[in-house]
Amino acid sequence: MNKIALVFIAILGLTTFITGKMTPVTTAMADTNAINPNGSSELSLLMRQMHSHAAEARAAVAEKRNVAYPAAFLAINTAQPTDDETKNEHFEGFSKAYLQMLDNYIASTDENRIKNYNAVVYSCLSCHSSHCPGPVPKIKKLLLPEVFTD
Numbered sequence: 001m002n003k004i005a006l007v008f009i010a011i012l013g014l015t016t017f018i019t020g021k022m023t024p025v026t027t028a029m030a031d032t033n034a035i036n037p038n039g040s041s042e043l044s045l046l047m048r049q050m051h052s053h054a055a056e057a058r059a060a061v062a063e064k065r066n067v068a069y070p071a072a073f074l075a076i077n078t079a080q081p082t083d084d085e086t087k088n089e090h091f092e093g094f095s096k097a098y099l100q101m102l103d104n105y106i107a108s109t110d111e112n113r114i115k116n117y118n119a120v121v122y123s124c125l126s127c128h129s130s131h132c133p134g135p136v137p138k139i140k141k142l143l144l145p146e147v148f149t150d
C-alpha cells in the first residue's frame with residue numbers, strides 16, 4: 001500500500017469519526033428510500049405503491065393473471081407533491097390516461113395482457129417525460145418484450 005492510500009484512509013477515518021460524532025446514526029439512516037431529505041411527499045409514497053403494483057403485474061404476466069390495483073391510486077390528482085411547481089397543467093391529462101390504461105389492463109385476457117400491461121408503463125413514461133424525468137430509467141425496466149403479440 002502506498003503513502004497516498006494511507007493518507008486517504010486516514011482522512012476517511014477522521015471524517016467518519018467527526019461526522020459520526022455530530023450525526024447520530026439513527027437519524028442518518030432514517031427513511032433511506034427518500035430522495036427528498038425533508039421526508040417523502042404523499043405523491044412520492046403513492047408513486048412507490050404504483051411502482052410496486054406495476055412490478056407485481058409484470059411478474060403476474062407469466063402466471064397469466066391480472067393484478068387488481070388499490071382505490072388509493074384514484075387519489076393521484078389530489079396527493080401532495082414534494083414541490084408545488086412539480087405539476088404542470090398537463091398533469092391531470094396524464095393521470096387520466098394512466099387510470100384508463102390501468103382499467104384496460106385489469107380487463108386483460110391472455111391475448112392482450114402484455115400489450116395492456118406495457119400500455120400502463122408507457123402512460124407512466126409519458127407523464128414522467130414532462131414532469132419528473134429522474135425515475136425514467138427505473139420505469140423503463142418495467143417494460144416487457146412484446147414478442148408474442150402482433
Ligand code: HEC
Binds near residue numbers: 050138
Ligand atoms: C400523472 C403523472 C404521473 C404518472 C402517470 C406517473 N408518475 Fe411517477 N411521479 C410523478 C411525479 C410528479 C413525481 C414526483 C413526486 C414528488 O416529487 O412528490 C413522480 C415520482 C415517481 C417516483 C419517485 C418516487 C420517490 O421515491 O420519490 C417513481 C419511482 C415513480 N414516479 C414511478 C412511476 C410509475 C412506475 C408510474 C406508473 C405505474 C408512474 N410513476 C406514473 C408523476 C407521474
